[in-house]
Structures are given as C-alpha cells and as structure tokens.
Amino acid sequence: MNKVAGVGYVPIDTNYKENNEKWSVKEKIFLGLSPAEYFRRQAANPFNWILWVIYAVGVPVLIARFIFGLGWATHSSYDYPWGLFLSWGLFTMVPLSASGFMMGTTVELFGRKDFKPIERLGLLNGLLGYFFAVVFLQVDLGQPWRLIYPMFVSLGPAAVLFLVAWHVATYLSVQIAELVPAFSEWMGLPRAKKFIKSIVLGLTVAGIILSTLHQGALGALFTYAPGKLHPLWFSAEFMWIHFLTSAIFGGLSMLIVVSTLSKWFLSWRCDENFLGSLDKLTLGIAKGASLALITYLVIKAIAVAHDNEWGYLLTGWGQYFTFEIVVGTIVPLILFTYAVRNQNAGVARFAAFITVLGIALNRMNTALVAYNWKLYQEIPHWREFVIALMLYATYVVVYRAILVRMPILYTWKSDTTS
Amino acid sequence: MKKIDRRKFLKGSLAGGVVAAATGTTKKAHSAYSFEGYPDSMGVLVDLTKCVGCRTCEAACNKEQGLPAPDKPFDDMSVYDEHRHGGLKRRTSEKAYTVVNRYDIPEKGEPVYRKFQCNHCNEPACLTSCFVNAYTKTKEGAVIYDPKVCVGCRTCMIACPFYVPAYSYSSPIDPVIKKCIMCYDTRLKFGKPPACVEACPREVMTFGKREDLIKIGNQKIRTTPDRYVNHIYGEHEVGGTAWMYLSSVPFDQVGFDTKLGTQPIISYVKDFLAIVPMVLCIWPALFTGFHLLAHRKNARQQDNQTVKSKKEEGHE
Incomplete structure (x- = not known):
C-alpha cells in the first residue's frame, strides 16, 4: 500500500469526502477503494501469500486439535502439562503487551502529552496482545467452553490463576474502553469518546492495579513449583517482581518494535504527527525501558544472592542463565543507554528488538526449558509450532487490519474542520 | 475456634498473666501458620x-x-x-x-x-x-x-x-x-x-x-x-x-x-498473595496522588487564573 500512496491515493482520515458526502461504513472498511480494487491490492501483497501458506497448513491442524484432542496436537504430558501455547502465547504475549498500561500511565496519569502520538498504538498493542493470549489459552485448555467457570460457576479465589483470570478479563474490558475513542472517531460516534474521556483517569489507575497484579501473578504461578523450576529462575520472594519489571521493559520494547514496523510498512497510513515525532518518542520510551532494565538486573542479582545460588552459576544451567541475562538484558541495556545518550533512534530500535527476544527467551526458559530441570527436557510437537504460528499470524492480521483503518497511527480530522 | 482463643488470650492478659499471654500468642501464631490435618483424618x-x-x-x-x-x-x-x-x-x-x-x-x-x-x-x-x-x-x-x-x-x-x-x-x-x-x-x-x-x-x-x-x-x-x-x-x-x-x-x-x-507448597505462594490486598488498597490512592502531583502546575495556573478573574471582577 506504500506504493499506492505514491500514485495519488489518499487514505480516509475524516468522516466526509471532499464533496462533503459522508463516507459509508463499507467504504471505510474497504479503505475508500472499490471492493474489487481492494481485493486486487490484497492479492498483490507478497506478505499475504505467506499468510495464506500459514493458514493452509495451520487451519486444518487447529481444527484437528479440537477433534483429536491435546494429546494429538501437543507434547503436553503428565510431567509437562504446559507447552508452547502457554509459554509463548500466554507467558510471552502478556508481558509484551504491557505497553497499554505504560502509555496510559505516561500520558493520562503523568500528563506527558508529548507521548500522545504513540499512546493509542501502545493501547492497541496491549489490547490485542491480551486478547490473543486468551485465544492461545483457549486452544490449550482441556475444556475451553468452561472458561467462565472460575468467574461464575465454581470459584477458587485463593488460587493465583483465579487472580490472573479475573484480572485479564477485567483488564481486557478496561483496554477496550480505552480504545473506544479511536473507534468512536472512526465510526463517527462522538458521544462515546466524550464519555470515556470523563472516566479516563479511573480506567488508567485500574489498568495500573490490574497490570501490577496479573503480570506479577504470571510469575507467581511458578512459585507453585519450587522443586520443579531451576533455582536460578525460581524465587518465592521475587518471582512476581521479576515478571512485573521485565513486563515494563518488554511492553515498552514491543511498542518500539511495532512502531518501527508501522513506520516501515504502513507509512502511508501514518501522519506527520506520528512520523515526525517517532524518533523522539522512541528515545523517550528507550529511556524508560533502560530504567526498567537496570531495575530488573539489580532485582535478579538480589534474588540470586537472597537464596545464595551463586554456586549454580558455575554449572551448565548457570551458563545458560548467564546467557539469558547477558543477551536479554545487559546487551539491550548498553544499547539503549548508547541510543539515549547519542540520540540515535536506530540503535534504540535494534535494542528493542533484542529485548523482545530476550523476554521471549526468559519466559520460555521459565515455563519450558528450566522447568523439570531434574527430569528431562521436552521439545514441543511440530503441530504446536504450526498452531502457534497460525494464531500469531492471525494476531498480525487483526493488528494490521485495525491499524490501516482506525485512527491509531494518525489523527482523525474532526468534522468541524472539513 | 479462633474467637475463643482470642478471648482467652485477652482474659489472660487482663488478669495480668504476662507469661500466659506470651505463650498464648506464640501458640496462636503457630496454629495459624501450619495446618496439620483434620484431627481424625x-x-x-x-x-x-x-x-x-x-x-x-x-x-x-x-x-x-x-x-x-x-x-x-x-x-x-x-x-x-x-x-x-x-x-x-x-x-x-x-x-x-x-x-x-x-x-x-x-x-x-x-x-x-x-x-x-x-x-x-x-x-x-x-x-x-x-x-x-x-x-x-x-x-x-x-x-x-x-x-x-x-x-x-x-x-x-x-x-x-x-x-x-x-x-x-x-x-x-x-x-x-x-x-x-x-x-x-x-x-x-x-x-x-x-x-x-x-x-x-x-x-x-x-x-x-x-x-x-x-x-x-x-x-x-x-x-x-x-x-x-x-x-x-x-x-x-x-x-x-x-x-x-x-x-x-x-x-x-x-x-x-x-x-x-x-x-x-502454598507457603511459597503466600509472598505474592500477601501483596494483592496491599496493591488493591494502596495503588489507587498512590497513583491518583501522582496524577495530582504531575498536574499541580496546571492546577496552580487555574487557581491563579480564577484569583485574577475574581480580582478583575472586584475592580469592576
């Protein structure tokens, strides 16, 4: 579509056409193109070809998972109840989606209005990440149709997962509410936006509370397995703090990554307000991420010292742990610091990319690699990879579909000016 | 059970039995910490x-x-x-x-x-x-x-x-x-x-x-x-x-x-469970407080403006 923008195509960013006629919902959905033209453009996009291949393989496998059961689709076993769906889909996606509450806090609570151009992208990244974490969870649950049981049917309020379930559900509604303004502008429903504006502080504070607790709770889930998770990754006292602080730089780094991808592939959809301020904002976010990174590193070291686990560092597991820390946190920390000091947004983007991989590495290690370290290591079934890839592709498709339509990367021109 | 213990404990301390009170508290703390199973299980x-x-x-x-x-x-x-x-x-x-x-x-x-x-x-x-x-x-x-x-x-x-x-x-x-x-x-x-x-x-x-x-x-x-x-x-x-x-x-x-x-096993999880009510109670006040602090300049400006406008009204 970047090419289309070059030949005189103007994307919709207001309710009225040049001739003062109102854009219909259908026209908005087809980006102001005729359906035939729209589909022709879609078919010409090589990225979509990749998606079709993924779906061609992935959809049948996903359907078969529900026909033949988890035993067919995964390597989940009695020893390894959790596999790729949770370690990637839940434990990695959720921290990478912490950008929602971070940007809400920055802009609405601390009043840093200069971050406004990227706030909505942060919120959307949060909402979609959480939504797809639930989708991943649904694929992994033995009886997904009972998802609401912990809410209404049979309550186990003392369990950590109970807290996660309730908080993720509540936080999803909070994030939907926080994105109502974008939707209301796009649909031309100004009253909804006004209402949300009146309760935005409450929503933001709710977002902070819920995020603190459920990001931490995902870590606390592993405190149920003190003997199973390797001591270097396990910490009864600090587990939840590790997960919370790493979610802060994880979410911020994911926001940098997504904004970079938007800048590269969706520049036709971004406006000057976004593109012009992006380098500055990237460095601002990088600064926040580096502060969270150093906090995380210190608490990680404290946790090792607290349980006196220095001896483990000399073992093979210790080397792997050191690898995770160096690649996932120390290298990005140095790069972020360099980027901020030299005002180099490119380096910050590279650092953010590594940080995202570092978060994935840490969560996979906690949930899969260092789990059952005394027994044996499990490699997920290839069907797990196929399904996970397909679900993640769907996440990208939905993400892109919203970005090119709703005013996330651009500012909606209010009706009065047109 | 707990209520009776507490009452006994209070009675004991009221009577001035300092020693009894001390043992009472340790015993209570112990019983609250570890559950040793149902008596006839x-x-x-x-x-x-x-x-x-x-x-x-x-x-x-x-x-x-x-x-x-x-x-x-x-x-x-x-x-x-x-x-x-x-x-x-x-x-x-x-x-x-x-x-x-x-x-x-x-x-x-x-x-x-x-x-x-x-x-x-x-x-x-x-x-x-x-x-x-x-x-x-x-x-x-x-x-x-x-x-x-x-x-x-x-x-x-x-x-x-x-x-x-x-x-x-x-x-x-x-x-x-x-x-x-x-x-x-x-x-x-x-x-x-x-x-x-x-x-x-x-x-x-x-x-x-x-x-x-x-x-x-x-x-x-x-x-x-x-x-x-x-x-x-x-x-x-x-x-x-x-x-x-x-x-x-x-x-x-x-x-x-x-x-x-x-x-x-639950004792390893309690560290986290203990912070839940704390976050729920303290965070709202704390972060709304941060909001007020972050916006104090705006608030001061508004105050000044109202004071100014009132003065102006007075002049009229």
Missing part, C-alpha cells in the same frame, strides 16, 4: 521392606476405580524394566492411579519395591492452585476431585510436588484429571480402607488414623532400628501427607524426592 503407612512387587495393589485399584485394561497384564513383571521418556521409571497415568516400581540397590543384594500413588497431602498443592475449586480435602483425609467443574488448565499438575495428577489428553471432548482419590466414594467414606490396602497379600500397608500411624511408624523404627532408616517419609514433607512410608534404604535411592522441605 485417616492415612496409610507403607512399609517398603515388606513389599515384594506382586502388583496385586495395581490390579485391585484398576478394578475398584473401573480403569481401562492395562497394556500388559498385572502378573507381567517385565514392566519393572520399562523406561519412559528421560529414562524414568513408570509413573501414575490416566490408566493407572497407582504403580509399583523396582529399585535395584547394589549393596542390599535384593531389590526394593516402592508403591506410589497420590499422597493426599494435608495442605494439597493441587487444591490450593485450582482456580475453580475442583479439589476437596475431606475430613477423612482424601483429596478428591470434581471433574464437572475442571476447565483443564492443568495448574494442579504443575503444582503437585509428587508429579501425581495425570490428565486424559487423549479425550477431545471431556479431558479430566485422573488421580487416586483413596477410594473415597466407594470405601473411605464408609470407613473402609482403600482397595489396594485390602488387596495386599503381604500387609505392606497399614490403614488407620494418621496420628496413630505416626506412632506405629516410630515404634517400628525404635524396636527394629537396623530394619529401617530413621525417617517416616510423609510425616512432615510438604506439610505432611496422609500416605507415609518406611524404608530400609535412604528414601532418595527409591525414587522419593527428599529435597521437598516441610513447608506446604
């Missing part, structure tokens, strides 16, 4: 030295619980040479709630057999980790499970320190947790011992009140010290279990995890 004491590995208990369990036929018949002893993933010995599964494993101890000359099933903890990790409350610790001591509410998150399998719960992964429609329930529905409820205990031809297992079993176990160790190592496995492990074991060889040589500690 039942248990089973397994004497590994008596077991010959005949697998009669496995067969009895299979029959009592209506489990599917095993891959190899119960009189086939070749199962002892089986190894599953990671070179590990057999474990409980959706088809077998109890298994016996053979351990070859070089210095002993003869193998030691170890029966294994759900240990029915006093404070079960599976129960405390379940977000739909599917598990119940009955007053008889059994940890039972309600498959009708299970969502299939499998956190209980993560939480169980003994790797006991199995899951029927093969079922696409109704996968559930499968584990020993101490024959609660058919036997324990009526005061009868579990099927495996009754079936054992060697009387390896003793069924009785948990506290009596500890006495019996200690007595056995005291009277025949060369027969047993000086430990009842399960008396204190992860807060104590209803099933306990006596062995002639160190427990870690016969497949027991001896590094579990005496704290129930």
